[in-house]
Amino acid sequence: MNVGEAENSLPFFCDSFKMFFEERYAGIEEVAVGASRPMGLVVPGGAMPAGYRSATPPLSLAAVRKDAKVRGMGRNGPCPCRSGAKFKRCCEA
Ligand SMILES: [Zn+2]
Numbered sequence: 001m002n003v004g005e006a007e008n009s010l011p012f013f014c015d016s017f018k019m020f021f022e023e024r025y026a027g028i029e030e031v032a033v034g035a036s037r038p039m040g041l042v043v044p045g046g047a048m049p050a051g052y053r054s055a056t057p058p059l060s061l062a063a064v065r066k067d068a069k070v071r072g073m074g075r076n077g078p079c080p081c082r083s084g085a086k087f088k089r090c091c092e093a
Contacts, residue, residue, distance in 0.1 A: 029053070030045070033045045036058060037061070040060060040061045040062060041058040041059070041060060041061060042058060042059040042060070042061050042064050042081040042083075042091055043058045044081060044082065044083040044084075045083070046083075046084075059081055061091055064079070064080050064081045064091045065091060065092065067080045068080050068087055068091070068092070073087055074087070075087055075088035075092060076088065079091050079092075
């Protein structure tokens with residue numbers, strides 16, 4: 001393939017890219033959210049508007065735990081990461 005030919009071939013693949021991501025995006029996103037926790041980041045799971053997750057920088061798990069401690073939040077209170085889950089079932093674990 002010569003220089004410039006790759007750009008011209010993109011429209012050929014657009015429909016296949018759309019089909020692939022329409023079918024697989026939720027699974028890919030789930031893997032990415034799951035991989036964030038071992039990296040010490042908090043990326044809320046669940047459905048979100050398109051672009052929201054990538055536009056919102058992930059919180060640090062240590063910062064969320066420190067915030068909960070500083071605020072004196074109980075284990076049954078809402079998690080400071082705004083996931084909507086109880087702290088004990090979210091970032092405390
Ligand atoms: Zn959390």
